Amino acid sequence: MTAPQRLTDRKRDAIIQAAIVEFRANGFDITSMDKIAATAGVSKRTVYNHFPSKEELFxxxxxxxxxxxxxxxxxxxxxxxxxxxxxxxxxxxxxxxxxxxxxxxxxxxxxxxxxxxxxxxxxxxxxxxxxxxxxxxxxxxxxxxxxxxxxxxxxxxxxxxxxxxxxxxxxxxxxxxxxxxxxxxxxxxxxxxxxxxxxxxx
The missing domain is CATH 1.10.357.10 (Tetracycline Repressor, domain 2)
Incomplete structure (x- = not known):
């Protein structure tokens, strides 16, 4: 039970770090959840599982x-x-x-x-x-x-x-x-x- 939880936490952290990179490079309005998912190396669905919207992620x-x-x-x-x-x-x-x-x-x-x-x-x-x-x-x-x-x-x-x-x-x-x-x-x-x-x- 603990291993999947750690993987989930790692994915969440990767999404946040990817969002920081993308927001810094392109600004909030231009950055898309697709781009954040690609930078984080996860699926778009995974991003939305953790954060229902770009505003929630911010x-x-x-x-x-x-x-x-x-x-x-x-x-x-x-x-x-x-x-x-x-x-x-x-x-x-x-x-x-x-x-x-x-x-x-x-x-x-x-x-x-x-x-x-x-x-x-x-x-x-x-x-x-x-x-x-x-x-x-x-x-x-x-x-x-x-x-x-x-x-x-x-x-x-x-x-x-x-x-x-x-x-x-x-x-x-x-x-x-x-x-x-x-x-x-x-x-x-x-x-x-x-x-x-x-x-x-x-």
């Missing part, structure tokens, strides 16, 4: 993208540790995750497919908002502990993540720049920490 790619964002690390607040130490761990994990080539591939597909569809763009933004709440919760906890100023936690979280993305995500997505070196990742994170803590730490 939704699964978005889901994988956000799953990676969510899995960054444990963002629970630790009163016994310095704010800088806690934030450094979270921001380093974030920068490494958004700079990963597989993640960037998924993000390029998602962004390209949403540019021409307001509905898809709204769905993507809604998912992104839900997935990035870990840092917001952490900031709120640090405020409750009397260690950060009473700024809107969501605003502050978005602000610090924007600092990371301006170096480690958008140049790679929009201009094809290479991912940051580990040294540059550290520089970007430490600089973002300096600015955030100078602005909000009590």
């Amino acid at each position: 939704a699964e790619i978005l889901n994988q993208l956000w799953t990676r964002v969510t899995a960054e690390l444990d963002t629970s607040y630790r009163p016994e540790l310095s704010l800088r130490e806690q934030m450094r761990r979270m921001l380093m994990a974030k920068v490494q995750m958004i700079g990963d080539e597989n993640f960037l591939d998924l993000a390029r597909v998602a962004i390209a497919a949403t540019i021409h569809s307001q509905e898809r763009a709204q769905d993507m933004i809604a998912r992104m908002g839900k997935r990035e709440e870990g840092l917001t919760v952490w900031i709120r906890a640090a405020q409750a502990d009397g260690r950060l100023k009473p700024v809107d936690p969501e605003f502050a979280a978005q602000q610090v993540q924007g600092m990371l993305k301006s170096f480690a995500f958008w140049p790679q997505i929009s201009m094809g720049q290479p991912s940051l070196s580990p040294e540059m990742q550290t520089t970007v994170v430490e600089s973002a920490l300096d600015m955030f803590l100078a602005c909000y730490q009590l």
Whole structure:
């Protein structure tokens, strides 16, 4: 029973990877389920068994993208540790995750497919908002502990993540720049920490 299940999972993964390749190469609208099936090396029926429509397949790619964002690390607040130490761990994990080539591939597909569809763009933004709440919760906890100023936690979280993305995500997505070196990742994170803590730490 387990072997066929593994084969099914392998086929599903092959379909998703083929869809990413095709969406990146040709865009969402031009890519057909026939082409995805051919690239995956499976029958069209197999593709439809896993994903009833191209929209469902795209939704699964978005889901994988956000799953990676969510899995960054444990963002629970630790009163016994310095704010800088806690934030450094979270921001380093974030920068490494958004700079990963597989993640960037998924993000390029998602962004390209949403540019021409307001509905898809709204769905993507809604998912992104839900997935990035870990840092917001952490900031709120640090405020409750009397260690950060009473700024809107969501605003502050978005602000610090924007600092990371301006170096480690958008140049790679929009201009094809290479991912940051580990040294540059550290520089970007430490600089973002300096600015955030100078602005909000009590």
